[in-house]
Amino acid sequence: MNAAVATSVFGLFMIATVGLGLLAVRGRAGTGGGLAEWSVGGRSLGAVFVWVLMAGESYTSFSYLGAAGWGYNYGAPVLYVVAYMSCGYAVGYVVGPMLWRYARRHDLVGITDIIAHRYGRPWLGALVAVLATVFLLPYIQLQITGMGVVVSVISYGTVSLELGYFVAFAVTTGFVVVSGLRGSAWVSVLKDVLVIGTLGFLAVYVPTHYFGGYGPLLDRLVDEKSAWLTLPGAGGADSGLGTGWFVTTSLLNALTVVIFPTTVAGYLGARSADALRRNAIWLPAYNVLLFVPVLLGTAALFVVPGLAGADSNLALFRLVVDSLPAWAVGLIGVAAALSSVVPMAVFMLVIGTMWGRSVLSLVPRLRTRQKGAAQVVVVAAGVIALVMTYTVPNTLVRLSLISYEAMAQLLPMLLLGLVWRRFTLAGGLSGLAVGVATVCALVFSGHDPVWGINAGIVALAANLLVALGVTCAGSADRLDGRPDAEVLAQDSLDDRVSSGDRVSPDGRASPGRPRG
Secondary structure, eight states, X not given: OHHHHHHHHHHHHHHHHHHHHHHTTTTOTTSOOHHHHHHHGGGOXXXXXXXXXXXXXXXXXXXXXXXXXXXXXXXXXXXHHXXXXXXXXXXXXXXXXXXXXXXXXXXXXXXXHHHHHHHTOHHHHHHHHHHHHHHHHHHHHHHHHHHHHHHHHHTTTOSOHHHHHHHHHHHHHHHHHHHHHHHHHHHHHHHHHHHHHHHXXXXXXXHHHHHSSHHHHHHHHHHHOGGGGSTTGGGOGGGOOSHHHHHHHHHHHHHHHTTSHHHHHHHHTBSOHHHHHHHHHHGGGGGXXXXXXXXXXXXXXXXXXXXXXXXXXXXXXXXXXXXXXXHHHHHHHHHHHHHHHHHHHHHHHHHHHHIIIIIGGGSGGGTTOHHHHHHHHHHHHHHHHHHHHHHOHHHHHHHHTTHHHHHGGGXXXXXXXXXXXXXXXXXXHHHHHHHHHHHHHHHHTTOSSBTTBOHHHXXXXXXXXXXXXXXXXXOOOOXXXXXXXXXXXXXXXXXXXXXXXXXXXXXXXXXXXXXX
């Protein structure tokens, strides 16, 4: 009976999710937006939609499974997630509007588009698209796995993991192919309502139900599990999760998250640069929710002791499945499942956009069919991740170990290339090659952390040194067909326009009414 109730609640919400995603594009079929309408929402999303979309993309199934599991196994080290995301939003206050302006001026729809245009080399966009796809596919696989686990647990074992994986793929593909980024933003609204509601409830219910309140819970943690409350956590010095690791990982991820292809998709979907600035101010408030699964993970140490391996990721759900009515278990499962669906949709969308715009467009007969090509790639990416989840899941899991650290190696080529117009293609490519090679060598040889710090930051330092050295030794590239001064002046003008200022023909701005 419990299984039937929880599964019914889950099924109804999944149908509603697909319906909401499709409803998002009702009446927009004739807007003529093409790839831009599908991939970045026609660049028309206001601050609220950008907020829920980017919060939805960052708040994944890891928040319900991995964060609780890390809290259960290690304790304090998992708080790096809160640290890097909050710092990343501060960095995004500056970087987001800069990327938005450049993409808007040149009608670009993604990170590969921006890099290809910046250096005037279409093949470079294709190269970055292939590299980024390799490091994004693991995230699709992880969300498929996470949702499969959630579906199996909340159905009290009635639904198998394999069927849960397929449900994750089918629901996500069902709306993202048609509705694109706009549909993901609409579904994010439903997800955020459920996430805030369920985690707010659990933050009160679990300590009260199992311990009689926060006081007794925290007293037990201090008395019996004090190692979980300090770095390097319960894993001890051998885990490598000490202060150096915490600081360098938080720094690296804070810098990387602002140029992650999925984050850039959220930036480029915004209506204005001002919407991105407001969004960067509001987003850290969402991070308060991340303390809840971490706290519940540590609470599970006393309620369900002895969880090992992958079972530790179920710490949060073990607390609720046996103590809550089936309908409540179903709602919590829906919130966790949508925390897989929304980011998975954006990952698939970004991969499709990169390939449709930067790879397949190199074929002349596909150049005018970019949206259709991108939609085909979305399905293909989902199918590849699903098949590998069934057959060789460890392959993608190993790639996921270096995904953030490898994506960080694009930082000099993208950001330094935009702010320093004399940064050369040769410098960017040389640094990228050294950085990615260093990350792979250190991680796959078991040297992450290295000297107590994140291997990615070591690779990024080597990347930057090589890129600067090659750039200084070579000659500057000519960009956009215009001198640097003209480019920078146009950036300043675009910024004032996007903020709602009235700009006269001679370039002078006067205050105007800000746009939505």
